[in-house]
Amino acid sequence: MNSARVVGVSKKFGGVTALHQLDLQIGQGEFVALLGPSGCGKTTLLRLLAGFESPTSGEIWINNECVADASKRKPPEERRIGMVFQSFALWPHLTVYENVAFPLQHQQQVPEAFRQNPKARVAQMLEMVGLGGMEERFPSQLSGGQKQRVALARAIVFNPTLLLMDEPLSSLDAELRMQMRKEIQFIHRELGTSIVYVTHDQSEALAMADQIVVMKSGRVEQAGTPHDIYYAPESPFVAKFVGRANFLKGSWAAPGTFLLEKHGAPALPITVSRDFSAFYAQQVLPVRPDQLKLSAWQPGADGIVGKVVHVQFQGRELIYSIRVGEEEWEVVTDISERFAYDEPVQVEVCL
Structure with a gap:
């Protein structure tokens, strides 16, 4: 069963083609890393999956439903997706509890048990990311690593079908990045949510992903397991870029x-x-x-x-x-x- 499918998707911005006839499948519970240099199209693909952009051609399917093609686009809040950004994107005037509880009030596909008892669900998620008891703090009172954990808890609180992560660790220091890698892998194992993870850090992709999709100039250069990508590169670009x-x-x-x-x-x-x-x-x-x-x-x-x-x-x-x-x-x-x-x-x- 697939959580998401990208079928023949192209995306143009004016005269520039950011994605060329892309095909991609994200299996149920799979951790897929989109890896490539700046400008290769990985963030554009993530924005298409999220619903922030419409494809110029092709189709995007989530949970066996076509959520976007050239003529229609389902908005992000109706797709049951969670997102974690590089910039954390927390509301500074809301407490940790209010930030994490926000999707339970505004997402359309929230399990009724979570909607009825948001305090219990938020507490459960904060425990999972190691922030139990910090509900009343404001983002300004948190470290960078704690802010990223709040962003992660907010993204998973409503049990999304698909979790999209756009270079979430790039603003953290090296030691904290290693720690957060473990946290994300733990959450992936615990929840079984499908993850699409954008990064230009090849060690991050090799360490965390089930499947790596190496992109170059808006095309998929190679897709496979970390072992295959590392030991059986299918092009000189992949051999040089990954390891x-x-x-x-x-x-x-x-x-x-x-x-x-x-x-x-x-x-x-x-x-x-x-x-x-x-x-x-x-x-x-x-x-x-x-x-x-x-x-x-x-x-x-x-x-x-x-x-x-x-x-x-x-x-x-x-x-x-x-x-x-x-x-x-x-x-x-x-x-x-x-x-x-x-x-x-x-x-x-x-x-």
Whole structure:
């Protein structure tokens, strides 16, 4: 069962096309991250799902009902959606209780039990987001993290079909972002609400989502699980944008065999189990830094030889820059594997 479907949706603003014939399905209880650089169309898509904009063409379905096409648009309050914004968007003259209770009074599809006893429902939601007992405070008396929790409680208080989140953590500091990630994942598990989460932070998308939709220039570049997006990118853009990637030069002898170029030596065949057909034209193989393994160089040993040109300490891991021929590869290793500057090393590709 789908919570929402986007069918052949395009959106134009004057002469600019923000979305091109987009298709997307959000399953019941699924956490979908829309990931891409600024201007790729992800916030436009969120606004279309919310009901703030109408599609130029195509249809938007929520709960098996067509809520928007080029000729009609159901308003946001009739869609049973919750929204969390980057700016919190709390009413400064209302208390925490009044902010969170607002949808129970104004949303059209509120369960009768919540409408009849709003105090109990608001108290339950504030406990869930860790703000129990703060009902009488005003937004000006709250920290940034507390304000975001109030915004989250307000968005879920009426049990929405779909929760839309537009870069909700980008204004918080790094430690608070990590904490709020856990909160959002906990709420998702507890409530089972479908979530569409807009972000340009790839680590956020990889950590939280069931499905990631990578967007570029108003189109879906690739959609899949975090594992597939990371380890089986379908385009050079996805390989670069989601995580770091080395593009190893060589030639594709066959779909499952890449011949790695070795300067002054026979090419090294590498067996590849995934479909990397998008990289055939460039004659490169995308390899993540953690898919390369370093070991001490042995004189006369066969394989790939490189030299350490840079080291970054990252706590549990080390990030090495390794010069291989005319290229520089990035390699991530465990903290126990230490190599010195200018030290020759063996590099193994582990796909």
